[in-house]
Amino acid sequence: MCTAPRIWLISSLALTLAGCGGQEVSATGRSLPDGPARRVILITCDTLRADHLSSYGYGRPTSPRIDELAKESVLFTNAWSAAPRTMPAVSSLLTGRLPDEIGATPSNMDLMPAEALTLAEVMRDAGFGTAAIVANSVLRRADAERGDIGVQQGFVHFDDTMTQHPTINAAPERDSDAVTDAALKWLAARGADEDRFLLWVHYMDPHGPYLPAAEHLAPFVRDHAGESELPVAQSPGEAGAIPLYQVVGEERKPGQYVDRYDGEIHQVDAEVGRLLDALRARGWLEDALVVFTSDHGESLGESNRWFSHGDSLQRELVHVPLIVRPPQSLRENLISGEGGRRNGKLVMHLDVWPTVLRAIGIPGHPNRGLSLLQSKLPEGRISAHFFGRLDTPRRMISVTDGRWHMVTIGPKFPTLYDMSTDPRETTNVVAANPAIMQRLQARYDEFMSQGQSNRLTGTTRVLDEKARRGMNSLGYTGGDDH
Ligand SMILES: [Zn+2]
Known part of the structure; x- marks a missing residue:
């Protein structure tokens, strides 16, 4: 005894x-459990392209605070989400399983059922405190009648308060300063003996409409006098046009919106910094695992798609930033010298699951992923991405090995891109590369044969009219059921 x-x-x-x-x-x-990390800080930022962060090589200083984090972290340059929309992407991230397998694909309307096991549930059951602060209305708690379903499963504290953004539409969301305030409030309420926890903070700012505060927009405003204007879209998903929910005043030049997008990143960057500062001041950063990523990217003109996401699997939508700051006891082995470490090996959101469990010392729960807390990751991995319901004409799958990206749409002949020479994926090179196609297909088949065999059925969120208008105003209209 x-x-x-x-x-x-x-x-x-x-x-x-x-x-x-x-x-x-x-x-x-x-x-x-007795792992090297005493707590986990998971920071996700909606609609954030990796290539618009300074630490990923962007030419504008959008992300000084995230860059600081990267200097103490492993920054993965070849990281992939499983889906181009918030709900399936985040559900996959939190369960370590593919969206189809947990009934969360492809719509933001599909919630994973109670049987899905989330990181928050595993950590809660192991004795950790669990809290989530979310800013995207599609992540709001499901209706009370059906109980705990969806991404909130396992979070004892789930703060989905939305504040009315002073936008041109009615989409409820929460600006990043209010998100950080809510996270700091939760942290401040914890006693010194309550320092074992999972905190998930989901920021929203880079999601359209792009309306950064003036001080964050100002550094990025350029002269666009010589640019051609884009029309305003007449219907959802229209190519070559500005989506209606994105339109800001009389601005019609694409560069104006890119400036705004960069300002939004700068705004959220400051708030990520404020959150990390508070954790450091409390003494709760050094022995934490910090994971920073986005749920998906955003089209900024690729394939003539402007300021949108969620209707294809092109690279700019499923390639994501991923920065992992190991707890102090592992940092020396993983990061030699100053300035962090860049890693170009293919990794994916599915790797976050084993990374977290390894960090906090909970064994078991295998999935397709690998812990990123190891100095050498293997070659030859692939990542797979999904959009559209199974057995429907618009079902899309894409597979990448980090260089080649194969995209299929329903029964159509697939497309293949060489991202090393064609990162914007403008040229289909499938005809010249049958061996590459065969290899990717074989790897995909092997990948899909792994994982858990039980496939869960999702449940559809019930929206009232106000919530439906809000969803529409975020650009999430149609495209899911066919
Ligand atoms: Zn999203």
Whole structure:
């Protein structure tokens, strides 16, 4: 039997009880796992392209604070989401499974069912505190009648408060300063012995409409006098036009919107910095695992698609930033020298699941992913991405090995792009590369044969008229059922 608990000084601020055999117990008396990370900070930013972050090589200083984080982290240049829309992408990230397998594809209307196991549930059941602060209305808690379904599963504190953004439409969302405020409030309410937790913070700012505060827009405003104007789209999903929900005043030049997009990144960057500053000040950063990523990207003119996402699987929509700051005890082995480490190996959102579990010391729960807390990742991996319901004409799958990107749309002959020479995916090179196609197909078949065999059925969110208008005003109209 245990003797009376001893007090261990774990960090400068955290006093924690130790139970049998020195095993730490939570404030509620549960034995906690003994991993190198005491807590996990998962930061996701909606609609954020990797190539518009300074640390990913962008030519404008959009992200000084995220760049600072990257200097203490492993920055993955070849990272992939599983889907181009928020709900399936985030559901996949939180479960370590593909959207189809958890019933969350392809629509933002499809919620994964209660049987889906989330990181928050695993960590909560292991004795960790769990909290989420989300800013996108599509991530709001489902109606109370059907209980805990969707991305909130396992979060004891799930803050989906939306504030009315002063936009030209009615889409409810929450600006990043309010998101950080809410996260800091939750952190401040935790006692020194409540330092074992998962905190997920989802920012929204780079999602359209692009309306950064003036001080964040100003550094990015350029002269666009010589640019041609784009028309305003007459219908959802129209190519070559500005989506209606994105239109700002009389601005019609694409560069004006890119400036705005960059301003939104600068705005959210400051708030990511403020969140990390607060964690550091509390002594809760050094022994944390921090994961920063986005749910999906955004089209900024590729394939003549402007300021939109969620209707194809082109590279700019499923390639994402991924920055992993290991807990201090692992950092020396993973990051040699100053300035962080860049890693070009193919990784994916499915890798976040084993990375988190490895960091906090919870064994089991295998998935298709690999822990990113290892100095050498293997060659030869692929990532797969999905859009459209199964067995429908618009069903899309794409597969990449990091260089080649194969995209299929329903029964159509697939397209193949060589991203090393054609990152905007303008030229279909499928005819000249049958061996590449065969290899990608074989790897895809092998990939899909892994993972859990049970496929879950999602449940459709019930929206009232106001919520439906809000969803429409975010550009999420049609395209899901056919
Ligand atoms: Zn999103």
